[in-house]
Amino acid sequence: MNSFGFLFDSIDILNNFNVIAVLDMKRSTLKLFCIFLFLSVSVNAQRETAHWFFGANAGLHFDSEVPTSVDIGQVDSLEGCASISTADGALLFYTDGITVWNREHQIMPNGTGLAGSWSSTQSSIIIPNPGNPNLFYVFTTDVVDAYSTATAPSNGFNYSVVDMSLNGGMGAVTVKNVNLLANTSEKVSATLSSDGNYWVITHRINSFYAYKVTTAGVNQTPTVSSTPNAVTDFRNIRGNMKISPNGSTLAIAHTIFEPNQTGELFIYDFDATTGMVSNEQFISSEIAFYGVEFSSSSELLYTSGKVILSNFLTKIQLLQYDLTANDIPATRHVVHDYPTAQVTPSLAGSLQLGLDKRIYHALPVSYLSTINFPNLVGASCGFELASVDLDDRFARFGLPAAVQSFFESIIKIENFCLGDTTNFTVNSDNTITGIQWDFGDPASGTANTSTAINPTHIFSSAGVFTVTATVSFANIPNQLFIETVIIEETPNIASLYVLVQCDGGVDDTDGISLFDLDNVINRIEEDHGNDDITIVLFETIDDALANENGITSNLYVNDVNNQLLYARVFVYVDCFAIAQIRLQVNAGSNLGVHDTISICELDTTSIAISEVITQLQDDFPQGTLSIHETRNQALLQNNQLSATTVIDVNAVDELFFRVSYGTTCGFVGSVLFAVAERPSITDQEVFLCNAADASVVLAFEETFASYLWSTNETTSSITVDAIGNYSVIVTNAAGCEKEVTFTVLQEPELLIDRIDIRDFQDVNTITIVLTNEVNLENIEYSINGGATFSTANRFENIYPGVYDIVVRHVDCSEITETILVGGFPEYFTPNGDTINDRWELLKKEYYPNANIAVFDRYGKNIVNIKSEDAWDGTYRGIPLPSGDYWYKLTLESGRVVTGHVTMRR
DSSP, X not given: XXXXXXXXXXXXXXXXXXXXXEEEEETTEEEEEEEOOBEEOSSSOOOTTSEEEETBTEEEEOOSSSOEEOOOOOOBOSSOOEEEEOTTSOEEEEEOSSOEEEXXXXXXXXXXXXXXOTTSTTOEEEEEETTEEEEEEEEEOOOGGGGSOSXXXXXXXXXXXXXXXXXXXXXXXXXXXXXXXXXXXXXEEEEEOTTSOEEEEEEETTEEEEEEEEXXXXXXXXXXXXXXXXXXXXXXXXXXXEEOTTSSEEEEEEEEOSSSSEEEEEEEEEOTTTOOEEEEEEEEOSEEEEEEEEOTTSSEEEEEEEEEETTEEEEEEXXXXXXXXSSSGGGOEEEEEEOTTTOOOSSOOOEEEOTTSOEEEOOSSSEEEEESOTTSOGGGXXXXXXXXXXXXXXXXXXXXXXXXXXGOOOEEEEOOBTTSOEEEEEOOSSOEEEEEEEOSOGGGGGGGEEOOSSOEEOOSSSEEEEEEEEEEESSSOOEEEEEEEEEBOOOOOOSEEEEEEEOOSSSTTSSOOEEXXXXXXXXXXXXXXXXXXXXXXXXXXXXXXXXXXXXXXXXXXXXXXXXXEEEEEESSTTSEEEEEEEEEEEOOEEEEEEEEEEEEOSSSSEEEHHHHHHHHHTTSTTSEEEEESSHHHHHHTOSOBOTTOEEETTTOOEEEEEEEETTEEEEEEEEEEEEEOOOOOOOEEEEEOSSTTOOEEEOOSSOOSEEEETTSOOSSXXXXXXXXXXXXXXXXXXXXXXXXXXXXXXXXXXXXXXEEEEOSSSSOEEEEEEOTTSOOTTEEEESBTTSSOBSOSEEESOOSEEEEEEEEETTSOEEEEEEEEOOOOSEEOOSSSSSSOOEEOTTGGGSTTOEEEEEOTTOOEEEEEETTOEEOSEETTEEOXXXXXXXXXXXXXXXXXXXEEEEOO
């Protein structure tokens, strides 16, 4: 339906804006190839949607082929918003459903407190008054959360009035929050009525409410349509609703959260004369639907939703349905799968037609994605991820709602290849009485013009052509339309390409192998010299002509030797050339597991690829070797591991190699490997004794397979008589080498700093301390004159007596010193058996003039004796009882020692 002629009585020439999209697909990447702008030449143009403000202060201006980002918007909305511009694209005002901002991005007088919500799916929509260009109506919906409590009920469905003649032309809100429904959903859409007015539609439970906006204002008595499907739980009222641009179809998405996470997608017939909604058609419940949008031709429906897995929402999908088909659900096409890790929100984001007739998709990121050619079926619709950069601003889940009729297309153009017949088809609900065409192609002579309603034209050359059409209508004023058409040449490529591979199957003589089809794609691109071409490969010529059943993987196993594939090459999808691809397999050898190689480790679990190459080169001395992780990589010569690559042998137990001899096929095989440890020895330090004829033997405790000394000797040990560094390379049985250095030092002079003696103790100890300059390695100690030695310098449990201390460098010099360890017996037994009857100082001959005083447990002095005497356990001749007694020893040197002794009778 095209009824813009009823908008304003003063407009004689109507305006429209149409985009026809063309596919350019290259390795699953869809690019914008050409855009056909369909404009009127009136002073005014229908550009009411030229400005968008949405998300977190994000904005777009549709002033060129690709919208440009603006960063001065004041909207900070999680979901819904709306904006409106003049017919020639000058911004008027915008809203998030709560606040209204004017074109200077300032809040309008009385422009706060509207009854919408920044978290409602479609919080607001702006409708012009059909007869007064200064009056606008802002319709608002409330958020799902408002229905969760009876104490704070929903604001429902309301409208407010904006008068742009006020505030110096900046506008003001004159009427606010006129309630139309006490309760509604988060859905609203609008379209032109058949008489040139507007319908505004919302939804509640199982009913649609259509309110008519005329020159008299908003008719508060709605047209109510009841439908079979009902949404009874307020928690399930999220999701978008849209009217098709031609006003004939309504689509609605229900995002279901209770009792389980799911979704519902329905379409209905809409009557633009009566406002009635009818003929409910269930489309799907397979994903949690959220966004919906129609193509500008109204023939295709797009929707966004989250895939449900075990009652959990996972990745986001964009789907397409063909509304012209008899079985609409069966036409389901996945436009794009967003990976789960790429977007994590619980909602799938809104879809919205733009002024350029592309469909935009919003998610909480710093860009929008687009469906560039929404009027084309299947992959031709041309999804492009992150196509619109929002600079440092962010989208969220919503995009600005608008009157869907603003986006209607009435002309379809087909066939853009040079030499083909280009068709122009006009489709309008208004009766067309005549069209005067000018194809902008004067080189075509008299064929440059036509008066046919749906003409054809063969353009004289490739290039850009401006086509004009003056359309006469029976019931509305005439319109002049302008289109820019780009005619493309068919690619000029070779008719045959040969792709050669070595035989790499289990049977290396069967002519079957694995091919990397990217190699031939790259060659075609180089021949054509155009990075924008698309190349799709097929197994049969029929599939290539039909552009069906394309080969989806770049890795391909041929069926027979010299098998033919077919490449369809194009810039624009219909302007294609076809080339044959011959898959030629040359003889080669599959070695299978070639060998098991012992590899010396770099560390406990790693292997250097250079070591693998070194050992294989002995078997293939004239060949070029490459190492790979898989057999296919070796066959295709992809992902070659560099010589410096280190792999973890715990994770990789087999590597694959390819041997080439120039361009001739060689061998493909694999190696298993056993990891061998390098010799686990460290550098050594030894001493040369201080003697004129001294020498020292350099040797290891371990035994190795071979030795190579820096003195050129190959024995397991060598004898040297000079200080310095001597190195040796040792090789173990696995062939792994290790270089070790022996540092020969002059024997340092041995000097005893002190000997710490702790005697007259329960446990006597001797500690020998050398001077700090002495290196303590290879030092041994003895306290029995050298009868036995220890590497420890501390001796414990020493019985009182005289000890000969010896300290030596092993196999070198030594020093000696004699010490005395004093002490008493720990107990004695004065029972007259002549065994241990007396208590006396041990080694007393070494303690002349020492005095010993004995005390009982009360501190009473029992006896005083000289060091040469002994105590018999009596006090003044009377035997004392068994028990502990304390002593005090005073040596001639003045040293005082205290302790105790036990007497047992």
